[in-house]
Amino acid sequence: MASVEIQNVRKAYGDFEIIKGVSVEVPDGAFVVLVGPSGCGKSTLLRMIAGLEEITSGTMRIDGRIINDVEPKNRDIAMVFQNYALYPHMTIAENMGFSLRLAKTSKDEIAKRVVDAARILGLSDYLERYPKQLSGGQRQRVAMGRAIVRDPKVFLFDEPLSNLDAKLRVQMRAELKDIHARLKTTTVYVTHDQIEAMTMADRIVVMKDGLVEQVGAPLDLYDSPANIFVASFIGSPSMNFLNVHVGADRRCVVTEHGVQLPLAAEVAASPETVVTYGIRPEHLFVTTADDGIPMTVTNVEPTGAETFVQGTVDGQKISAQLRERVIIKVGDVLHLSFNPSNGHLFDTDTGVRIG
Amino acid sequence: MLKRKRFFFAILAILPTLAIFAYVRLYPIADTLRLSLFQWNILSKNKPFIGLANFRELLGDHLFLDALINTTIIAFGVLVLTIPMAMIIAAMLFHRTRSRMAGFYETAVFIPHVVSLVPAAMAWKWIFDARLGPLNALLDFIGIPMQNWLFDPVLSVICIIVLCSWQALGYAVLIYLVGFKNLPVSLYEAAKLDGASGPQSFWHLSIPMLKPITLYVSVVTLVSGFNVYAQAFVLASDAQGAPGRQVRVLVLDMLENSFRNYRVGYAASEAVVLLVIVLGLTLIQFSMLRERGKS
Numbered sequence: 280m281a282s283v284e285i286q287n288v289r290k291a292y293g294d295f296e297i298i299k300g301v302s303v304e305v306p307d308g309a310f311v312v313l314v315g316p317s318g319c320g321k322s323t324l325l326r327m328i329a330g331l332e333e334i335t336s337g338t339m340r341i342d343g344r345i346i347n348d349v350e351p352k353n354r355d356i357a358m359v360f361q362n363y364a365l366y367p368h369m370t371i372a373e374n375m376g377f378s379l380r381l382a383k384t385s386k387d388e389i390a391k392r393v394v395d396a397a398r399i400l401g402l403s404d405y406l407e408r409y410p411k412q413l414s415g416g417q418r419q420r421v422a423m424g425r426a427i428v429r430d431p432k433v434f435l436f437d438e439p440l441s442n443l444d445a446k447l448r449v450q451m452r453a454e455l456k457d458i459h460a461r462l463k464t465t466t467v468y469v470t471h472d473q474i475e476a477m478t479m480a481d482r483i484v485v486m487k488d489g490l491v492e493q494v495g496a497p498l499d500l501y502d503s504p505a506n507i508f509v510a511s512f513i514g515s516p517s518m519n520f521l522n523v524h525v526g527a528d529r530r531c532v533v534t535e536h537g538v539q540l541p542l543a544a545e546v547a548a549s550p551e552t553v554v555t556y557g558i559r560p561e562h563l564f565v566t567t568a569d570d571g572i573p574m575t576v577t578n579v580e581p582t583g584a585e586t587f588v589q590g591t592v593d594g595q596k597i598s599a600q601l602r603e604r605v606i607i608k609v610g611d612v613l614h615l616s617f618n619p620s621n622g623h624l625f626d627t628d629t630g631v632r633i634g
Numbered sequence: 635m636l637k638r639k640r641f642f643f644a645i646l647a648i649l650p651t652l653a654i655f656a657y658v659r660l661y662p663i664a665d666t667l668r669l670s671l672f673q674w675n676i677l678s679k680n681k682p683f684i685g686l687a688n689f690r691e692l693l694g695d696h697l698f699l700d701a702l703i704n705t706t707i708i709a710f711g712v713l714v715l716t717i718p719m720a721m722i723i724a725a726m727l728f729h730r731t732r733s734r735m736a737g738f739y740e741t742a743v744f745i746p747h748v749v750s751l752v753p754a755a756m757a758w759k760w761i762f763d764a765r766l767g768p769l770n771a772l773l774d775f776i777g778i779p780m781q782n783w784l785f786d787p788v789l790s791v792i793c794i795i796v797l798c799s800w801q802a803l804g805y806a807v808l809i810y811l812v813g814f815k816n817l818p819v820s821l822y823e824a825a826k827l828d829g830a831s832g833p834q835s836f837w838h839l840s841i842p843m844l845k846p847i848t849l850y851v852s853v854v855t856l857v858s859g860f861n862v863y864a865q866a867f868v869l870a871s872d873a874q875g876a877p878g879r880q881v882r883v884l885v886l887d888m889l890e891n892s893f894r895n896y897r898v899g900y901a902a903s904e905a906v907v908l909l910v911i912v913l914g915l916t917l918i919q920f921s922m923l924r925e926r927g928k929s
Binding site: 329358360368 | 823824828830838
């Protein structure tokens with residue numbers, strides 16, 4: 280186990296900068312997820328930790344030791360690739376023991392460690408098979424087994440579940456968490472799937488365009504997103520955003536045609552300032568006709584347990600995730616309410632949270 | 635009904651191609667097999683059937699046996715030299731793929747394959763020349779005794795192997811290069827993290843994963859090695875200057891028997907032996923390929 284410290288790291292290909300000064304700390308034994316849309320630089324950052332990409336500037340440390348110029352094999356890390364990267368001509372046992380074989384570990388020791396890892400991952404019956412004889416989930420486990428046998432200081436995962444079907448992904452998510460709980464190895468995990476990030480991480484690092492947008496525990500990011508990007512990226516379905524201006528008493532915001540949305544506390548911005556109001560679909564609930572904000576329904580998607588309703592409030596798109604069963608149809612006006620403490624206020628120009 | 639109609643249409647559609655293939659590929663083979671059982675002097679209408687007499691005679695023909703041994707040595711020599719060299723050169727070229735000189739390197743390696751055989755052999759004849767050749771000049775310069783490259787029975791075979799390998803290398807490198815380009819980069823990255831050095835990745839990953847390419851290249855190299863003719867003809871003259879006599883090869887022996895000795899049936903039986911050898915080796919190699927596919 281070890282900590283990983285990334286300080287003001289940059290990565291550029293010629294004039295094109297991919298990583299624009301990222302600083303992240305991964306505490307000893309933590310499970311940190313780098314999440315962000317495609318092209319945000321999360322995989323590049325992971326590959327820089329692995330030593331597969333050179334660091335243009337900045338410092339990277341594993342367990343306090345600067346690793347900028349350390350060869351990948353000497354970093355004491357193990358990586359699980361998106362396509363598993365299993366050696367097709369080697370059996371599962373050979374795949375898992377390859378690194379130990381290169382390290383000239385004794386055959387008995389290799390066999391022992393491979394068998395131990397296979398037992399943890401439920402691969403004991405497949406050790407003599409070849410990768411192509413296994414299913415996607417089993418291959419994924421082999422890739423993890425290959426990492427486990429090395430007993431590294433840090434595990435790196437590069438979107439390891441993205442090639443699996445939805446059901447298997449949920450299962451593997453749980454297995455990964457379970458393995459981390461057992462081994463307690465520091466883990467850096469890259470995904471573009473915010474649900475994966477929310478369910479697995481101790482800490483989430485949200486990235487966009489080569490910069491860190493916010494670092495925090497999953498629920499902190501959900502409850503207090505630092506900006507509009509994080510607010511829209513974390514949470515599914517995505518947060519609703521309404522263009523509003525600050526009311527005269529600064530305790531509410533108002534849409535263009537006067538729909539008032541209450542705030543939990545007085546906002547620092549002056550009245551009439553244009554701001555963006557955010558409210559999550561799951562925080563909306565149906566209320567009586569006189570109360571709440573009127574939403575004109577444009578689409579209804581009942582799923583049984585919940586009903587997703589899409590519509591407009593004062594001409595602006597909004598969606599609600601209702602747990603109560605409602606009988607509504609397109610064109611109806613639904614009155615929605617919410618707890619003001621669940622509302623978020625952002626500066627429209629900078630996107631930064633202001634309340 | 636529709637299926638049958640489709641089937642007949644498909645047969646009809648490929649019939650012209652099949653007919654051409656049969657005429658230029660199958661007919662000559664079948665006719666060679668037939669001729670090997672006859673005695674024919676190329677001119678006479680009389681062509682008596684003699685069964686396996688030609689083949690029996692081959693067993694005692696020291697010229698044929700010499701040619702067979704020489705050809706086999708050359709074919710396997712070329713194979714042994716070409717495969718590892720092609721693989722290493724392709725790996726080095728692949729490593730330099732992004733370099734500005736990549737195109738130059740690739741062309742430089744491939745050019746010998748497209749150069750005409752005879753002029754290339756003439757150039758090598760000069761290189762190996764005992765008195766005027768740069769090879770002996772170099773040996774002399776570094777203090778090694780000069781060699782009679784093209785007149786020594788062993789050295790002349792080696793010279794032909796070198797020439798054939800030089801020509802075969804370009805094609806083999808090209809095929810290997812395609813193979814290298816198709817290997818997944820992530821496997822090498824995984825190996826790097828597993829602690830493999832460049833040569834270790836080459837040994838543990840590239841060589842086994844390129845096995846299908848190796849099998850294909852070895853079949854092509856071996857077949858062309860067994861058909862060696864012009865290289866031996868130009869390079870290896872005997873002491874009186876008669877071409878091809880120093881290192882007798884199968885194709886040359888066949889040609890002599892056909893058109894100098896007018897023994898076409900006998901030459902055909904030599905061709906059949908060559909066919910059986912090449913076919914056998916090819917079958918062995920392809921069965922190895924299939925076994926790998928199954929595993």
